Amino acid sequence: MIDILGGAGDNAPAGDLIKDVTEATFMQDVVDASMQAPVIVDFWAPWCGPCKTLGPALEAAVTKAKGAVTMAKIDVDQNQRLVQALAQQGLPLQSIPTVVAFVQGRPIDMFQGAVAPSEIDAFIKRAIEAGGGSADGGLGEAVEMAEQMLAEGNIADAAQTFAAVIGEDDKNAAAYSGLARAHVAMGDLDQAEAVLNGAPAEISTAAEIEAAHAQIALARQAENAGPVAELRAKVDANPDDLQARFDLAQALHAAGDAEAAVEELLALFRKDREWNDGAAKAQLFTIFDALKPNDPIVLNGRRKLSSMIFA
Known part of the structure; x- marks a missing residue:
């Protein structure tokens, strides 16, 4: 951060999203424009070293926001009267x-000095959200819409x-x-x-990404899953047949009964937590990862597993 002193320099690049702003255009390009979308105002000078990095x-970051914000660059040397008026x-x-x-004609957030790109992104996100917009240019809504399509079978x-x-x-x-x-839903x-x-x-x-990997792993297991009824009979005949119980859990999950699969794996873990290099615990985590974190099956399953681990 540098104290404001004298100096002169070239104008910054101008454009639809990023403009050089002067005292004459400040009302139009900052105050009025911020009524439509947030405006990020960069007070800079050509002799300022940190400005050359931050600008x-x-x-x-503004370009990446795809129109959700605009940027006004104000050379403090060329607009000293404007700077003094704003300071007052x-x-x-x-x-x-x-x-x-600036949002809705007034300043709502600020920072000074060169900061990390992650802080710039967070600053711009706050401005967009304060303006009632979407920080990702509407991509979040598109993902939600696609998730709804997937849930309804419109694969x-x-x-x-x-992909878009x-x-x-x-x-x-x-x-x-x-x-x-x-693609998992398509069987590919x-x-x-x-x-x-x-x-x-x-x-x-x-x-x-981890959740999708888990779903792929479970889908591959489902391709080789045995019949639930036969595996259930096998486990009932010999409750200590841990391989049969593990196979039953896989078959239950393949049949769409994740809750029952978790219960069988918990029962297996209770009998021998080290069986097959901890296969029951690993399979439980795969199922948990594939589901949403707040799914009751995940919440209850994790609670029961923790109670056994720390008992």
């Missing part, structure tokens, strides 16, 4: 860079929508997960795995 990072109204503009978010359209979201945001973990699960497990393998490394451990 491009801000521009990249309470904005702390004694040093630069200073970045202020092809769901897959197409998930990925085309707009190639780091959208929810979209990769949804597209993979759509290899393609489902290919989708997840194509996800960027930085989102490969996201909860949504």
Whole structure:
């Protein structure tokens, strides 16, 4: 952060989303414009070292928001009277860079100095949400719509929508997960795995991606699952046949009864938690990962498993 001193320099790039703003255009390009969408105002100067780092990072973040916000760049040297007027109204503009978010004609958030890209993204997200908009340009709503399609069995359209979201945001973990699960629903497990393998490394451990991996693993197990009735009879005949109980749990899950599958795995864990290198616990976690975290089957299953582990 640098104290404001004298100096002169070139104008910053202008455009529909990012504009050079002066005292003459401030009302139109900041105050009035912020009635429609938040405006991020960057107070800078060409001699300011931190400004040279922060400015491009801000521009990249605003561009990524795809019109949910705009950006106004104000050269403090060329607009000293405007800066003084804003300072008199309470904005702390004694040093630069200073970045202020305007929403509905007034400043609602600000920071000073160069900050990390993650902090810039969080700042812009807060501004968008304060303006009543969506921080992801509507992609979240598109993912929700695709999830609804998938739940209703409209698999092809769901897959197409998930793919479109990925085309707009190639780091959208929810979209990769949804597209993979759509392929699972189509019975194309290899393609489902290919989708997840194509996800960027930085989102490969996201909860949504892990959930899709778990669903693929369970779907592959289902291809080889035995008949529930025969396995149930086998377990009833010999409750200590742990392999039969494990196979029964897989068959129950393949038949769509996740709750019963969890109960069988808990019973197996209770009998011998170390059986087959802890296979019961590993299978339980696979089922839990495949379901939503707040699913009652997950909540009850985790509670019962924890009570056995820590008993």
